[in-house]
Amino acid sequence: MIFIGERINAGFKDVRAAIVNHDGDVIKEWAVKQTAAKADYLEVAIGTASNKPEDLCWMIEMVQSVCDTPISIDINKPVLLKEAIKICKKPPLVNSTTAIEEKMNEIMPIVAEYNASVIGLVMDEEGSPKTVDKRIESAGKIMAKAMDLGITPDRLFLDPIIMPLKFMQDQHKVVMNAVSQFTLFSDPPCHIVCGLTNASNGAVHKKLINRVLVAMLIAHGLDAVILDVLDEELVNTILTADLIMNRSIYADSYLEAFRK
């Protein structure tokens, strides 16, 4: 499983304040903590806290000053992306493009140029998809563009678009079916990623819903996740699901071994 640590995101108040005040310690602390918890990528999301490229670059520099975990740049403005990607010491994961032609043409050539990876949200001009077919149609467009630009499947992360359980309960079976289909697109397959937070939006039993949903998605082929990597129960669930999928070798102390 590829763990993408979600925490350095201006959606969290402490990170937003850190960006506004250029308080590097907050950013560094989350970078160190998530790296210690075995994040494979650290998401860096400036959100609406600033639209200045230098602020995003500062965030990335803060992270890179304390760890060498690759960055996941959460940005959809090409202007910011162009500046940020230059200073990444390792090829980053760009979050994200959609299947909209104009968007792909803005984002994906930059991804290709820097040997980066990219998350492709399987949605187009019509907005959030409702069906398996619509998701497959958008995934196909993104895969075709990736191939055109020489972005190999191992650098493409398809995101099937998770909906809130509370409001769109019928969508989760559809998403699972779409994930199963995505695994058949290419050999070797591309990665399949999701953000869990949206699933439990507005729900009371948020953490439980996140844990159960991620196991069910892994059962269909999900192999990357944007998550709170410090949520030990969530990570334990994912490590167990990986074992069940025969992706890691069983040991009685598999949880303890992961954290060593």
Next chain:
Amino acid sequence: MIFIGERINAGFKDVRAAIVNHDGDVIKEWAVKQTAAKADYLEVAIGTASNKPEDLCWMIEMVQSVCDTPISIDINKPVLLKEAIKICKKPPLVNSTTAIEEKMNEIMPIVAEYNASVIGLVMDEEGSPKTVDKRIESAGKIMAKAMDLGITPDRLFLDPIIMPLKFMQDQHKVVMNAVSQFTLFSDPPCHIVCGLTNASNGAVHKKLINRVLVAMLIAHGLDAVILDVLDEELVNTILTADLIMNRSIYADSYLEAFRK
């Protein structure tokens, strides 16, 4: 989800002693507790504690003296089954037949006669199956026999045979694929059931493995489970997976509502 409470089983020391000593209170207490925890069936398994039909009948009578939850008779000896099934007040679930012709001919006509349901283990003369195809072959034989005898799909529970994660790690993906296939066999489909205990046999993190595996199997179509229905975390996982599969209607307090 159909919950089959596993606890009245001579494999547990207290139940074994209760059978030997004809101590009805132990049996009654487990019947009441599991019924309160919303078991749909109560497994009654005499195992090797006795081979007398009257002892099995006594167990069932003890259960039926305190609740009207249907019985799951865990027995593969036709002699015992014939006596036990007569005294069941509601049509029981018979656990189990295999796909072996002789076994099916012993067990399934009794099931048909009493309007009971039956668990079909998808294994034959060659023993535990290793592949999806072998499981489907055995499932097909059991389904065909059920149809011949007028046992409708809603009274047939296919068991894909869960292997211990620790010793046969490659089998769980195979089981998931088999479960997916079973759901396509008939419309309406038959039920798909498993016993969870075997999955975590010999493992250290037993409960975690059981929880994660059941969610992953539900994601592929499992709709019945033999379990410790008093394991609240396990039941919460299953209730959440059912919600995600859109089998029950979302409410913020879905866990609390189930237990009211």
